[in-house]
Amino acid sequence: MSEQPLFKVTIDNITVEVPAGTTILNAARKIGGDVAPPAMCYYSKLEGSGGKCRTCLVEVSKGSEKDPRPMPKLVASCRTTVMDGMEVKNITSDRVIDARNGVVEFLLINHPLDCPVCDQAGECHLQDLSYEHGKAGTRYEFQRRTFKKHDLGDKIQLHMTRCILCYRCVFTADQLTGKREHGVLDRGDHAEIATYIEKNLDNEFIGNVIDVCPVGALTDKTFRFKNRVWFLKPVDAHRDCPTCSGKVTLWNRGDEVYRVTARKDQWGEVEDWICNTCRFDKKQTSDWVIEGPRLIDRHSVIAQGHYAGTVGTHKPTETFEAVHAGRQPKLLMDIHSVSEVNQADITLSKLDRPAHSTDFKNNKD
Numbered sequence: 001m002s003e004q005p006l007f008k009v010t011i012d013n014i015t016v017e018v019p020a021g022t023t024i025l026n027a028a029r030k031i032g033g034d035v036a037p038p039a040m041c042y043y044s045k046l047e048g049s050g051g052k053c054r055t056c057l058v059e060v061s062k063g064s065e066k067d068p069r070p071m072p073k074l075v076a077s078c079r080t081t082v083m084d085g086m087e088v089k090n091i092t093s094d095r096v097i098d099a100r101n102g103v104v105e106f107l108l109i110n111h112p113l114d115c116p117v118c119d120q121a122g123e124c125h126l127q128d129l130s131y132e133h134g135k136a137g138t139r140y141e142f143q144r145r146t147f148k149k150h151d152l153g154d155k156i157q158l159h160m161t162r163c164i165l166c167y168r169c170v171f172t173a174d175q176l177t178g179k180r181e182h183g184v185l186d187r188g189d190h191a192e193i194a195t196y197i198e199k200n201l202d203n204e205f206i207g208n209v210i211d212v213c214p215v216g217a218l219t220d221k222t223f224r225f226k227n228r229v230w231f232l233k234p235v236d237a238h239r240d241c242p243t244c245s246g247k248v249t250l251w252n253r254g255d256e257v258y259r260v261t262a263r264k265d266q267w268g269e270v271e272d273w274i275c276n277t278c279r280f281d282k283k284q285t286s287d288w289v290i291e292g293p294r295l296i297d298r299h300s301v302i303a304q305g306h307y308a309g310t311v312g313t314h315k316p317t318e319t320f321e322a323v324h325a326g327r328q329p330k331l332l333m334d335i336h337s338v339s340e341v342n343q344a345d346i347t348l349s350k351l352d353r354p355a356h357s358t359d360f361k362n363n364k365d
């Protein structure tokens, strides 16, 4: 079998060798850091994804060794394959930065600015992108899109106004479940996902659409309004699951499990798809074998909490028993009675509904 030829490509003055057929985006990811363009719709685990959002635009300043002419227009790096000797500019190109600012402005035309109440805040790719490329004001004077409400059952919440039509959830449903679950209906200003999704929510893997959604359009109802992600500590855990790999990240506060998600890599992509039972029904620490703190690679607000520090962070050994001659710890303090957050008699993570204002301390009377 002949070996695949390696192509040399230079991105932002850094040269890397990749097999023929690699996209510019994946070549840039091989270099890593800021050289890798942002990607709102491409998802390496989903076949056919990419080419929708244009956030990954780059400038090709030299086409190849054989034909060194630059490409006249910026290209979507997730859909353009490298050529031998190609030279690409990402953050070193003013044209790219200017275009990316424009793309973000377009994405925000219809996306509501409801980050303060959105469950995705703190881990939203559009929020990150807006901080880097957004403007404080808007030039848009028209009414934003509104939609008929779709009820996706008691586990998944759809906010169509937040959707950026990246199609990731459509591909996820299509490719994980083996049958068509839902799609993007209509076109242009009227385009929306859903309709058929209501009919197919019984699928064991449908919860993964929550993890692939780059914004807060699809969120976990069992976690809704219960906590902000930056107050939670992510830990890796696993269980012996007959349906999926059982490898997840738990989002805990104290010993309470508030949310269960799939583990995500440094590009924010799911490592292993998880089933609905692991995601929605296993909310006790006793359901899981804890492995240790989750390393959050992305420059997200969660990582800013410095909870999961550097590579090689280990779960500390339990010292209480050791220093108390094997005695088990007694409950020293009930966080709910002193936290001033939620009512002492209400455990937010155990509510089988979204939390609302009456569950919080200042709103009892």
Ligand code: SF4
Residues within 6 Å of the ligand: 162, 163, 164, 165, 166, 167, 168, 169, 170, 193, 212, 213, 214, 215, 217, 218
């Ligand atoms: S709901 Fe989320 S994942 Fe689905 S198309 Fe919209 S933004 Fe993408």
Ligand code: FES
Residues within 6 Å of the ligand: 038, 039, 040, 041, 042, 050, 051, 052, 053, 054, 055, 056, 057, 076, 077, 078, 079
């Ligand atoms: S990530 Fe390339 S177009 Fe969306």
